[in-house]
Amino acid sequence: MPRFSVVLVEPQTSGNIGAVARLMVNFSIKEIFLVDPTNIDDEAEARAMHAKDLLEKAKIVEDYQGLLKRFDMVVGTTGIHTEKEKKFLRKAETPEKFANSIKNHEGKIALVFGREDKGLNNEELKSCDRLVRIPSSEEYPILNLSHAVGIFLYELHKVIGDPSVKNEDKISEASERERLIGNFSEVLEMVNYPEHKREKTEIMFRKILGRATLTKWEYHRLMGVFSQILQELEKKSG
Amino acid sequence: MPRFSVVLVEPQTSGNIGAVARLMVNFSIKEIFLVDPTNIDDEAEARAMHAKDLLEKAKIVEDYQGLLKRFDMVVGTTGIHTEKEKKFLRKAETPEKFANSIKNHEGKIALVFGREDKGLNNEELKSCDRLVRIPSSEEYPILNLSHAVGIFLYELHKVIGDPSVKNEDKISEASERERLIGNFSEVLEMVNYPEHKREKTEIMFRKILGRATLTKWEYHRLMGVFSQILQELEKKSG
Secondary structure, eight states, X not given: OEEEEEEEESOOOHHHXXXXXXXXXXXXXXXXXXXXXXXXXXXXXXHHGGGHHHHHTOEEESOHHHHHTTOSEEEEEOSOOOOOTTOGGGOOBOHHHHHHHHTTEEEEEEEEEOBXXXXXXXXXXXXXXXXXXXXXXXXXXXXXXXXXXXXXHHHHXXXXXXXXXXXXXXXXXXXXXXXXXXXXXXXXXXXXXXXXXXXXXXXHHHHHHHHTTOBHHHHHHHXXXXXXXXXXXXXXXX | OEEEEEEEESOOOHHHHHHHHHHHHXXXXXXXXXXXXXXXXXXXXXXXXXXXXXXXXXXXXXXXXXXXXXXXXXXXXOSOOOOOTTOGGGOOXXXXXXXXXXXXXXXXXXXXXOBXXXXXXXXXXXXXXXXXXXXXXXXXXXXXXXXXXXXXXXXXXXXXXXXXXXOOSOBOOHHHHHHHXXXXXXXXXXXXXXXXXXXXXXXXXXXXXXXXXXXXHHHHHHHHHHHHHHHHHHHHHO
């Protein structure tokens, strides 16, 4: 079964942190990281109710990119809905779809929630393997932070909460997918793929691997394909 | 389509009322009744954010049983889980099941939420046509009032939805993915990928594209990458 951690990036409202702690115990999620929280006061404790233990064990960190290295998969969240296929940075799946796609996998997964007012910035979105958005009204789509966390954890609990669910494929590690994307870039380089399209195409490749929940076995096989392509291109250019 | 109203019975925390108002606009539910609220202060308005209009239109009532007469169906909620069949008063279905069962019906439906600390009393439970409970952890099953409302409304919205929301991403067509897989095979051929591994690797590629639900835009971009690889390999072998 996958193991989930909640990551709040620069949460601004202390009450929200407490509410999130409560929701985590409500839905059996154990680990929380707070990246540069604005402040944590009595309101957090009041709203945590019977989840004060979890709140006390919250890990406060500064280095967001460093934190991500601890996980096999990083799942970002957004409140912004885009109709445009090309706005791939904001292209998101539903929590339900995500939960169903991940339930038979093993691995350490970060669920990342952005600031109350501005969400995650583009740099942060780029480093996510997948992106989830809660379907909501067009009139006012932006949920309060803790309610977004609650609905996401509820969906995970619904699908994964049942400990009787087994059968797991090992998810490829982040560093493995990084290598794969590295090889992909190298191929683009060697075939003179247009410079200005390269970054977007690499990000697209990362998102495809993420949405597919690439397994270890698939990683090894794709690596095999890429090395063979690279070898052949080098041989011919050499 | 059914029309839903939220009914909060003796809500004690003003902030929760505001949070519920916000959630209602988030999930396109228009009408709220407050039965004997303890107090409504600035905190309600602060947490309502862009849902202040709805908050102002909240109807405060005293006669709970009288209120119920306005509805075609009354749905209560409980945080207590019971396995015992005899405790029929607390026998509940999930929000998901409820939403699915009601989606093709018309009528006016009350979603009734009890007090933060004690929920609905036995008299109130008896007057409900149905009872819904959000599945949660055994360790600490009781959700904050506004989070329970949020999850319930989210499930309704998911199933019954926002008629304005369309399906956004155009999925690539089967014939397009077929072409992509054809190009992939051609690359394997040209780089002398081991014959005996080829079929499995092609199938794997197909599954990855499938699981990722490849979009049209992604299809075109991947086709671009493949043609460039093929072109380069041909040039060098030619």
